[in-house]
Amino acid sequence: xxxxxxxxxxxxxxxxxxxxxxxEKEISKQTCYRELEEDRxxxxxxxxxxxxxxxxxxxxxxxxDKPDQQDK
Numbered sequence: 400x401x402x403x404x405x406x407x408x409x410x411x412x413x414x415x416x417x418x419x420x421x422x423e424k425e426i427s428k429q430t431c432y433r434e435l436e437e438d439r440x441x442x443x444x445x446x447x448x449x450x451x452x453x454x455x456x457x458x459x460x461x462x463x464d465k466p467d468q469q470d471k
Contacts, residue, residue, distance in 0.1 A: 440446075
């Protein structure tokens with residue numbers, strides 16, 4: 400299980416400032432995780448491959464449709 404999904408317990412904070420700083424740190428960690436994941440997905444070749452496969456499939460479909468249109 401990823402560390403980012405682990406439940407964090409706040410047992411006792413003596414002041415509101417400590418509680419606020421705790422949650423600000425947690426939010427900043429989550430933001431960092433999200434940015435890293437978006438960056439990783441942006442570098443991934445999967446999106447490019449899917450686009451290429453889609454273009455190839457569209458070309459094949461167009462080629463198979465053309466003979467049917469000519470017969471009509």
